[in-house]
Amino acid sequence: MHSVLVTGSNRGLGLEWARQYAGEGWRVYATCRRPDEAEALQTLADAHPEVSIHRLDVTDREQVEDMAAVLAGQPLDLLINNAGIYLERWGRDKLGQIDYDDWLTTLAVNTLGAFRVTEALLPSLEQGRKRLVVNISSHMGSIADINAPNDYAYRSSKAALNAASRGLSFELASLNIGLLLLHPGWVRTRMGGREAPLSPEESVAGMRAVVARFDPSMSGKFYRYDGQAMPW
Numbered sequence: 001m002h003s004v005l006v007t008g009s010n011r012g013l014g015l016e017w018a019r020q021y022a023g024e025g026w027r028v029y030a031t032c033r034r035p036d037e038a039e040a041l042q043t044l045a046d047a048h049p050e051v052s053i054h055r056l057d058v059t060d061r062e063q064v065e066d067m068a069a070v071l072a073g074q075p076l077d078l079l080i081n082n083a084g085i086y087l088e089r090w091g092r093d094k095l096g097q098i099d100y101d102d103w104l105t106t107l108a109v110n111t112l113g114a115f116r117v118t119e120a121l122l123p124s125l126e127q128g129r130k131r132l133v134v135n136i137s138s139h140m141g142s143i144a145d146i147n148a149p150n151d152y153a154y155r156s157s158k159a160a161l162n163a164a165s166r167g168l169s170f171e172l173a174s175l176n177i178g179l180l181l182l183h184p185g186w187v188r189t190r191m192g193g194r195e196a197p198l199s200p201e202e203s204v205a206g207m208r209a210v211v212a213r214f215d216p217s218m219s220g221k222f223y224r225y226d227g228q229a230m231p232w
């Protein structure tokens with residue numbers, strides 16, 4: 001049986017990753033900040049005995065260490081670093097209105113969070129068969145894509161995730177672990193909003209297909225949910 005750990009799996013794309021792998025019979029470590037309030041995840045776990053729910057705020061070092069302890073000695077095939085925030089949704093990050101605390105929080109979740117979790121779970125990934133880390137990025141982290149102001153915090157957090165992940169992929173290669181950066185498309189979630197053209201089902205099905213055909217030549221590269229290469 002394959003195993004996957006998903007961060008931020010109580011709603012949106014994270015919930016859909018958990019749902020689709022559970023449907024395929026995978027062992028799913030579904031993590032979220034507040035398990036007590038994660039009703040959709042609880043429903044999923046009730047229907048699939050191989051789904052377990054774990055408390056994990058990706059900015060909390062102790063919770064990350066606790067999660068690594070739960071997995072200690074067990075293989076992990078796939079890690080999906082999905083948790084992410086977009087605090088400046090209402091254009092608060094125009095010059096003169098930049099909230100530097102929000103910016104730091106965004107970096108702590110979107111950039112450092114993925115690294116913290118990956119580093120802690122390496123011993124389990126090294127025992128896995130698939131041996132793959134997927135970092136959920138965004139087209140907004142593509143510097144080539146920037147032709148307007150605003151979104152400084154979110155864009156820089158994902159661009160930093162891209163840069164740091166690209167470097168990490170070389171270190172992981174020596175451990176025979178792969179790394180993919182994926183842009184989910186514009187998706188109807190709380191972050192993406194109602195106008196987005198893609199459903200979580202479509203986006204995650206596409207990203208799962210990229211994961212399924214992963215080979216080491218793809219490691220450290222950035223792809224859209226449909227497998228198209230993304231510009232840096």
Ligand SMILES: NC(=O)c1ccc[n+]([C@@H]2O[C@H](COP(=O)([O-])OP(=O)(O)OC[C@H]3O[C@@H](n4cnc5c(N)ncnc54)[C@H](OP(=O)(O)O)[C@@H]3O)[C@@H](O)[C@H]2O)c1
Pocket residue numbers: 007008009010011012013014032033034056057058059081082083084085109113136137138139183184185186187188189190191192193196
């Ligand atoms: N939707 C899109 O169009 C789109 C486009 C490009 C990239 N993305 C990326 O896709 C990923 C998922 O986004 P989404 O659309 O599913 O967003 P979402 O519906 O807003 O869900 C975000 C998830 O991240 C969790 N989260 C936030 N801070 C966390 C933390 N410190 N520790 C652990 N979990 C945390 C949230 O948990 P709580 O419920 O506890 O807040 C929630 O489960 C993100 O990385 C996002 O940047 C989305």
